[in-house]
Amino acid sequence: MKVLKLTVIVAFSIIILQSCGGNSAKQPATANGFLEIQKDIKNEFGDDAYYTDLTITYNKSLGNIIGVTVTKDPVSLKMGQWNQTKGIWKQNQEISLEVPQGTQASDFMFQLDENINLSILGELAEKATGQLKTDKNIENPTLSMAFIKFPKNGDVSKTEYTVMLKPENGGTTFTFKQGINDNSIKIDY
Secondary structure, three states, X not given: XXXXXXXXXXXXXXXXXXXXXXXXXXXXXXXXXXHHHHHHHHHHHOOOOEXXXXXXXXXXXXEEEXXXXXXXXXXXXXEEEEEEEXXXXXXXXXXXXXXXXXXXXXXXXXXXXXXXXXXXXXXXXHHHHHHHHHHOOOOOOEEEEEEXXXXXXXXXXXXXXXXXXEOOOOOOOEEEEEEOOOOOEEEEO
């Protein structure tokens, strides 16, 4: 009987722990929500990982889908393309890089730190949501996609945060962009 109780307790604990997974999938498009997503990404790939691509896509039935192209070792010229759906990370492919003579791969990559972070992207999503509610009278704009656009030439100062929102029941997608060193928001209706 004790073995049965112990087995049931262990099984129940595993189920509870698994149900807690997927935290990123449930995070709202806010500064705090995206900061939690950043923590999840750093837990998976480490604080010192380098990225060339980072995208958050929202799907009504799956929640947030996180996509990254990442490496822990830029000198290796190898990166992995990963997606997280419902809290589970899966590598889709491996990528080999070529960089111009006299440069380093890390010159064309970014890290998640004070300069580039997801809380700023979430803050842009919050501002954009408020602006759509006010300017376009859209009650529940939802996230379609949010991403960090890092320039191919490696000029960090040209990095852009981009958020795409649409009405809850579909329709026109509204794009909002903000530069890394610029608090003004560019809007594309």
